[in-house]
Amino acid sequence: MAEIIPLPTKASRPSRQPEPLWREALGDRLRGIRHDRGERLADTAERAGVSPQYLSEIERGLKEPSSEMIAAVAGALEVTLIDLTAAVVDDLRARTAEPAAVGSRAMLSLAA
Structure with a gap:
């Protein structure tokens, strides 16, 4: 007879919070x-x-x-899109406990 191997349960898996969505951080x-x-x-x-x-x-x-709606609301709040985007990115980084999936080398190669 074959040996029965138990599958890991949810309790034994590491708990990982889902990443926040961009629209939530923007809002x-x-x-x-x-x-x-x-x-x-x-x-x-x-x-x-x-x-x-x-x-x-x-x-x-x-x-x-x-993007037009984001620009309109940012303009109404007298914030540039660059400043708003940078702030949202900072917020997302602060909320995410895990290191970024894309390292700086990979980012540079993506930009090239």
Whole structure:
């Protein structure tokens, strides 16, 4: 007869948190900037040319906004896309306990 080998259970597997989604980190950062400025959702949305409901969904990470929408909201908050993107990347790095999957050498080769 064949030997029965038990499969690993969930308890024996290392627990790994899923990586946060870009849209969630972006939304958190946009909400933080808006709150730091003391602005209401409706005021920022109006300047960005989006509905308050849509901006709320972006801030809660429920919508995957287009680059045009991100630029409009960033402009309404007087933040450059470069600064916003860098801040979101920093937030994602801070949330991720594991080292980046792509090392600096691989990043340089991707850029070439």
